[in-house]
Amino acid sequence: MNACDAMLMTLLIEGSPNVGKEAMACDVPIISVPVGDVEQLLHGVNGCHVCPRDAETMGKQLARTLLTPGCEGRNAIIAGGLDLESVARQIVSEYKKVVGELTEVAAHQAPQEEEH
Secondary structure (H helix, E strand, O other), X not given: OOOOOXXXXXXXXXXXXXXXXXXXXXXXXXXXXXXXXXXXXXXXXXOEEEOOOOHHHHHHHHHHHHHOOOOOXXXXXXXXXXXXXXXXXXXXXXXXXXXXXXXXXXXXXXXXOOOO
């Protein structure tokens, strides 16, 4: 990925392409069609562009991108909380919530001892 001059994403169907986030983390410029959350992910990121699914338009944007180096994808990934450390913290936090809720449910379902 680090050896790439740019990434051209022409996906037909995708939710949130990891390859785009990987390119951003390596500060590789991205030219993409609007698919999944790519428009939101690349919005305002220097060096990254979303354009119509048209070969001529994409080719022109790729040429402009290659002539104007510089991408700030890594900073956007960190600012958006999408770096590995932030995502791991979010996952751990969700697991702790679920475990806490299950513990609470189990405590309420435990048989109560009768007093004699």
